[in-house]
Amino acid sequence: MNIKAITGLGLALLSGGSLLGQGGLTVAESIRKAWTDQAGLRAGQAMVESRQAEAEGYRDLRLPSLTLQAQGIRTSEPMMAFGIKLNQARIGAADFNPLVLNHPDPIGAYGGSAVLQQPLYAGGRITAARRAGDYLALAEAASQERRKQETAQAVVEAYFGTQVAEQALLWVEDSRAWIQGLEDFVGARVEQGLMLESELQRLKAFHAQIEAQKAEVTKQVRSARSGLGLLTGTGPVEGPLATPLEPTDPAAPLPSGARGDLLAADLQAKAAGEGAKAARGNLLPEVGLELGAGTLHHSWSDKGNWTWAAVGVKWKVFSAPDRAKAKAARAQERAARDLRDFRQQQAEHEIRVAREGVLAAQARHAAAKESLAAATEAKRLREARHRAGLAPLIEVLDAEAAVQGARTLLLQSLFELRVSRAGLDLATGHPIEGVKP
Known part of the structure; x- marks a missing residue:
């Protein structure tokens, strides 16, 4: 055959x-x-x-984002040292001494923060x-x-x-x-x-x-x-x-x-x-909400706490x-x-x-x-x-x-x-x- x-x-x-x-x-x-x-x-x-x-x-892009941060620091940099004491809520009259302001002793701190961010408007992106x-x-x-x-x-x-x-x-x-x-x-x-x-x-x-x-x-x-x-x-x-x-x-x-x-x-x-709509949205303003809370400790009982809330607008007026x-x-x-x-x-x-x-x-x-x-x-x-x-x-x-x-x-x-x-x-x-x- x-x-x-x-x-x-x-x-x-x-x-x-x-x-x-x-x-x-x-x-x-x-x-x-x-x-x-x-x-x-x-x-x-x-x-x-x-x-x-x-x-x-x-x-999930429409959902809020939560950021947690923990930190420990020790510094003698004048501005940071003053800011750390201020955040710890322990600024006194002696801290305004020019000698102390210019040449502070090293200072340590530990603390953290929590920030919640929610986009409200993003140009349709x-x-x-x-x-x-x-x-x-x-x-x-x-x-x-x-x-x-x-x-x-x-x-x-x-x-x-x-x-x-x-x-x-x-x-x-x-x-x-x-x-x-x-x-x-x-x-x-x-x-x-x-x-x-x-x-x-x-x-x-x-x-x-x-x-x-x-x-x-x-x-x-x-x-x-x-x-x-x-x-x-x-x-x-x-x-x-x-x-x-x-x-x-x-x-x-x-x-x-x-x-x-x-x-x-x-x-x-x-x-x-x-995708074209999202790209056009990059040229439009965006609005967001941010909520936060922070703490900075000198010791467990010696500390400062703060909160904040903000609504912001950001707009790239021109971006080639x-x-x-x-x-x-x-x-x-x-x-x-x-x-x-x-x-x-x-x-x-x-x-x-x-x-x-x-x-x-x-x-x-x-x-x-x-x-x-x-x-x-x-x-x-x-x-x-x-x-x-x-x-x-x-x-x-x-x-x-x-x-x-x-x-x-x-x-x-x-x-x-x-x-x-x-x-x-x-x-x-x-x-x-x-x-x-």
Whole structure:
């Protein structure tokens, strides 16, 4: 059997089974294993959790901040020494002596303070940052869903690709059994002097070619199962694959659903818009409230206490870096919106191509089935004529080659049909093989 054509399927041969799967791992189970066990998707989920944690941080910007400070100090610096005594509430008349003021003795103190700061107005930066964080977290979650669907499509290619390889191996075995039987028949005729020795040698050469094909397909099957294990995160897959290669239900035209990548692009555009608002907020005034209390001790009982409350306004009337950042943020917002529009157009193109691909795959599959039926019948007739001595051996071998080619086309058409249907689901945003998270 000419398996070189099947080799053209390349790395797509990554799953196992026959045309009719019988018990074992289903494609739906393989997809779910990939979603839960694949390290790449687990890394994507960690990114989702990271974005969610960042969003929590942005939401907490509106909360007050509390700062606690403890300190101990010993100094003879004149201003600090006087200030420390003042904060300790133990200034006396002698402390105003110029000699003491100019050359104080070293003084020690310990104490602490607590400061509560509450932003009241920040030019909209806090609200914009909170919304941007929420949008980015949602966008990452949508991207993760898209990555899961892309992985599901890869699993479909892997799963049914191995079924192609394993069915090819079964047909190679059929060809080996057939050629062995024909070789025995021709060998007997050669011994009887009814056929030439060259006929037997030709059959042996054909037999050797089939043995080489078997070795190649066996390698593909093992590589395929290892590849499926890589996708599912479980190591090389063993045992039978249960889902049939040939679809059991017709492909129905489905309307476009919600694609994770398009949802992520829209959310990222919204986040960029909020980022532009936050950048503009840097050019506006900000208002804050501060409450504090402090204490400074000379000893446990000899100390000073104080409190304060303040409302302040700060406004960068002109800041060239902040103006540049605001301009850059507006450009990023435009870029995000344009990218969202382009991805929508790209998705519409992918849907059109995927639908045409399914129709073409269905037509090729129907033609391949007819070709195999015709080639099989032609081989049967030529083999019967050869056994009756009415046709040369070369016609039988040509008929076998035609059957092998038709089998290859059938396997390839089935694989393309299954993969094209998965591609249509991916393009339209529907669950691949009907598997939902």
